[in-house]
Amino acid sequence: xxxxxxxxxxxxxxxxxxxxALRTLMLRHMRRAIRLAESIVRNxxxxxxxxxxxxxxxxxxAARFDPSRAGFPAWLSRIVINLAIDRLRExxxxxxxxxxxxxxxxxxxxxxxxxxxxxxxxxxxxxxxxGRQRAAIALFHFESLSGRDCASAMGLSEKAFESxxxxxxxxxxxxxxxxxxxxxxx
Amino acid sequence: MTEEEFELLxxxxxxxxxxxxxxxxxxxxAMARRVPRLGGLLQTECAFDxxxxxxxxxVTADRAGAVMAAVTRAxxxxxxxxxxxxxxxxAAPLAFAVCAIxxxxxxxxxxxxxxxxxxxxxxxxxxxGGGSDWGLLTR
Numbered sequence: 001x002x003x004x005x006x007x008x009x010x011x012x013x014x015x016x017x018x019x020x021a022l023r024t025l026m027l028r029h030m031r032r033a034i035r036l037a038e039s040i041v042r043n044x045x046x047x048x049x050x051x052x053x054x055x056x057x058x059x060x061x062a063a064r065f066d067p068s069r070a071g072f073p074a075w076l077s078r079i080v081i082n083l084a085i086d087r088l089r090e091x092x093x094x095x096x097x098x099x100x101x102x103x104x105x106x107x108x109x110x111x112x113x114x115x116x117x118x119x120x121x122x123x124x125x126x127x128x129x130x131g132r133q134r135a136a137i138a139l140f141h142f143e144s145l146s147g148r149d150c151a152s153a154m155g156l157s158e159k160a161f162e163s164x165x166x167x168x169x170x171x172x173x174x175x176x177x178x179x180x181x182x183x184x185x186x
Numbered sequence: 187m188t189e190e191e192f193e194l195l196x197x198x199x200x201x202x203x204x205x206x207x208x209x210x211x212x213x214x215x216a217m218a219r220r221v222p223r224l225g226g227l228l229q230t231e232c233a234f235d236x237x238x239x240x241x242x243x244x245v246t247a248d249r250a251g252a253v254m255a256a257v258t259r260a261x262x263x264x265x266x267x268x269x270x271x272x273x274x275x276x277a278a279p280l281a282f283a284v285c286a287i288x289x290x291x292x293x294x295x296x297x298x299x300x301x302x303x304x305x306x307x308x309x310x311x312x313x314x315g316g317g318s319d320w321g322l323l324t325r
Contacts, residue, residue: 030250038243142242166198
């Protein structure tokens with residue numbers, strides 16, 4: 001069946017023009033691509049555009065994919081990260097309201113408010129990180145890739161990725177304040 | 187591994203030793219058992235990992251499906267455009283060949299005219315500004 005096979009086999013079929021293979025590959029990886037893009041650009045619409053563009057590049061450049069150099073997830077992540085970081089360099093457009101007001105007549109219990117505050121603090125901190133540090137956090141924590149795969153996706157050595165991830169986590173802890181200060185001693 | 191190296195790795199990779207580089211996991215686990223402070227550090231890092239991990243953007247199947255549909259449409263458009271270019275491509279050499287044949291035929295016809303006694307005299311008069319002037323110049 002057309003849809004069967006490893007990512008590498010699907011890429012071979014895509015290189016010979018199989019749209020069915022592209023659909024199968026998208027079914028496997030589209031959500032991850034969107035999530036990674038959104039983790040970096042922090043905007044859902046832009047993330048969708050980036051994921052679309054990334055898979056168009058997969059379609060056009062399938063013949064250039066070399067499984068001996070990196071697995072497909074790392075290759076796709078690299079495309080998404082490059083597109084997302086390019087997007088961050090563009091001048092910002094209209095401001096987008098990320099935190100809609102809570103309905104006045106439906107006040108949540110105190111616990112929910114506090115949990116919401118904690119989330120917002122982390123979201124704000126993530127937003128203030130430089131794009132590459134955000135990408136490192138997204139790959140390692142959201143996509144659960146290994147350090148080696150993260151490094152490959154970002155085109156870095158393992159040691160350089162370790163250093164980038166270290167800086168990102170320390171910056172987050174610093175921004176979140178005393179709550180996680182104990183982890184910042186290193 | 188020194189305690190300082192352990193702390194650096196914990197700050198980078200977090201509290202789950204399974205996510206640390208393979209070559210240091212065993213030594214780090216032994217160290218965490220041996221030094222209670224480092225074991226505690228791993229727990230703190232685990233709490234931070236959990237907090238970050240919960241922040242991954244949610245992507246619904248509908249949203250992913252919409253982007254997939256957009257890619258499929260874009261691929262179809264691209265294929266149509268490529269097919270159109272392929273249809274047009276044979277027309278270019280054909281047009282060139284027709285022009286070449288016409289040019290050759292015209293040249294052949296003209297050479298027949300010119301070889302029969304040269305250009306007509308009225309044409310020479312027109313090009314040189316009149317027969318009388320030509321006569322003055324050659325006198």
